[in-house]
Amino acid sequence: MGLGSTAKKVQKLADVAEKTYKRLNELREQVQDVRSTVDETGERVETLETELAEQRAILDAVAGELDLDADAIAADVDANAGESPAEGSAAEDAPADS
Numbered sequence: 375m376g377l378g379s380t381a382k383k384v385q386k387l388a389d390v391a392e393k394t395y396k397r398l399n400e401l402r403e404q405v406q407d408v409r410s411t412v413d414e415t416g417e418r419v420e421t422l423e424t425e426l427a428e429q430r431a432i433l434d435a436v437a438g439e440l441d442l443d444a445d446a447i448a449a450d451v452d453a454n455a456g457e458s459p460a461e462g463s464a465a466e467d468a469p470a471d472s
Contacts, residue, residue, distance in 0.1 A: 437444035 434444050437447070
């Protein structure tokens with residue numbers, strides 16, 4: 375009788391261990407997928423930052439050629455960012471010499 379009870383306990387423990395092992399493997403795969411996604415995202419961000427810096431340099435050069443203050447324009451855009459499109463365009467659409 376004692377051996378049967380012990381065998382059941384050992385089998386139950388083995389079943390729990392097997393389920394835990396499977397779950398750990400699933401979690402390991404999920405972590406690897408997340409790491410891969412994070413790495414890919416990091417590479418994309420680096421590429422976008424490089425492209426953005428290049429575009430900014432081009433815009434600064436064009437603004438310089440046209441005697442425009444790119445920083446002032448950017449500040450104006452930031453200041454108007456809270457306005458709705460209708461608010462921002464109403465002043466622009468009004469006739470200048472009425």
